[in-house]
Amino acid sequence: xxxxxxxxxxxxxxxxxxxxxxxxxxxxxxxxxxxxxxxxxxxxxxxxxxxxxxxxxxxxxxxxxxxxxxxxxxxxxxxxxxxxxxxxxxxxxxxxxxxxxxxxxxxxxxxxxxxxxxxxxxxxxxxxxxxxxxxxxxxxxxxxxxxxxxxxxxxxxxxxxxxxxxxxxxxxxxxxxxxxxxxxxxxxxxxxxxxxxxxxxxxxxxxxxxxxxxxxxxxxxxxxxxxxxxxxxxxxxxxxxxxxxxxxxxxxx
Numbered sequence: 708x709x710x711x712x713x714x715x716x717x718x719x720x721x722x723x724x725x726x727x728x729x730x731x732x733x734x735x736x737x738x739x740x741x742x743x744x745x746x747x748x749x750x751x752x753x754x755x756x757x758x759x760x761x762x763x764x765x766x767x768x769x770x771x772x773x774x775x776x777x778x779x780x781x782x783x784x785x786x787x788x789x790x791x792x793x794x795x796x797x798x799x800x801x802x803x804x805x806x807x808x809x810x811x812x813x814x815x816x817x818x819x820x821x822x823x824x825x826x827x828x829x830x831x832x833x834x835x836x837x838x839x840x841x842x843x844x845x846x847x848x849x850x851x852x853x854x855x856x857x858x859x860x861x862x863x864x865x866x867x868x869x870x871x872x873x874x875x876x877x878x879x880x881x882x883x884x885x886x887x888x889x890x891x892x893x894x895x896x897x898x899x900x901x902x903x904x905x906x907x908x909x910x911x912x913x914x915x916x917x918x919x920x921x922x923x924x925x926x927x928x929x930x931x932x933x934x935x936x937x938x939x940x941x942x943x944x945x946x947x948x949x950x951x952x953x954x955x956x957x958x959x960x
Contacts, residue, residue, distance in 0.1 A: 712768060712781045713793040714940050721771035726753055728926045732758070741766055742777045743811045749783055749790055752811050755936025760799055765790045797882050798933045801895050810921060813884045820879070825866040828945040831877040832954060833959065834885055835938040837917050839958045841925050847889055847914035850877055855870055861953065877915055878904040879896060889914040 729737045738745060743762035751758040761783035769775030781787060789799040800809040800933050808816070815832075819825040836857065837844070844853075850873065857873035880886035881896045881904070888904075891911060892898050896904065907913060917925075925931045943951035 712774070714768065714781065714787060716766060717764060717767045717771050717791060718874070719795045719797075722751075722763060722769040722797065725766040726751075726758060728766060729758055729763065737766075738762055741775070746777065746783075748806050748808055749789055749799055750808065750812060752798045752800050752933045752937065754780055755933060755938075755940040757800070757812065757815060760788050760792060764791060786799050791821070791871075794826040794931065798929050801953065809935060810884055810924060811937055814934075814941060817883060817941075820866070820875070822866045826945045827866045827871070828942045828950075829861055829865050830880055830883075831938050831941045831945070832864055833857060833873075833876040834917075835879065835935070835942065835954065836860055836958060838925065838931070838935060838938065841917060841922060844916065847887060847916040848880050849912045850908050851912045852875060860957065863950055863953065872904045872905065874908040875901075878908050878915070880915070883918075885918055887916060888916045 710725070715752040732740065734745070741762055743765065744763065746759035749760040751760040751763050761778065761781075764783070765778065765781070766809060766838060783789075789801065792799050799810075800811040802809045803810075814831070817830060819830060854873050857877075858870065859890075861871040861873060862946060878888060878896075879901060881888040888896055888901075890904070890907070894904075894907070899907075904913075908915075921934075925934070939951050939955060942954065
């Protein structure tokens with residue numbers, strides 16, 4: 708007799724057990740053993756790390772009820788897995804229908820500046836600063852207002868002999884879903900070169916800041932916490948956990 712899948716039977720502790728199994732085996736082996744495909748859009752985010760949400764839900768169902776579901780027994784998505792995990796207090800990152808991921812996954816796939824075999828965490832340092840200051844800096848702000856502060860924060864993360872220029876990540880983030888850069892009329896930020904925009908940011912004192920969609924999500928405590936953890940992990944992966952920890956301490960002084 709077929710066992711009916713009841714996602715409402717999943718408990719938070721069962722989800723944590725599934726996450727522990729995932730961490731122990733690694734994503735590839737976890738998915739292979741449990742018979743799931745890699746997530747294309749919906750991902751559970753826990754302590755700044757990403758998990759294939761449908762696979763986690765199916766395995767969690769097994770820990771909760773004794774029946775470990777296979778992928779064909781239930782559907783993923785907003786009305787099923789996402790709702791179930793969100794109701795349990797978890798964050799599920801997604802970009803809506805036909806998307807490849809949401810705002811948090813965008814951080815995971817963000818390209819960074821590289822020099823001499825070293826990858827710069829500049830973008831993530833600026834975003835982590837912006838999240839910390841989101842409540843005090845409403846809307847877009849002029850580069851001149853924060854240039855000195857950003858220069859001090861970026862200095863320990865230098866990948867070249869010269870100190871990082873805050874104008875570089877200020878404009879380099881323009882293509883990110885996390886950032887809004889205000890440019891003068893007649894300038895196309897998509898086609899203008901980086902050096903042109905970087906010089907313009909200083910000369911014209913361009914305003915920039917977190918996008919409205921990010922600001923909206925930051926009002927949710929759970930999402931804000933996971934966003935912070937993802938940013939700090941990315942900084943730690945690129946520059947070492949000690950520097951990431953020191954940055955957080957400096958931001959909170």
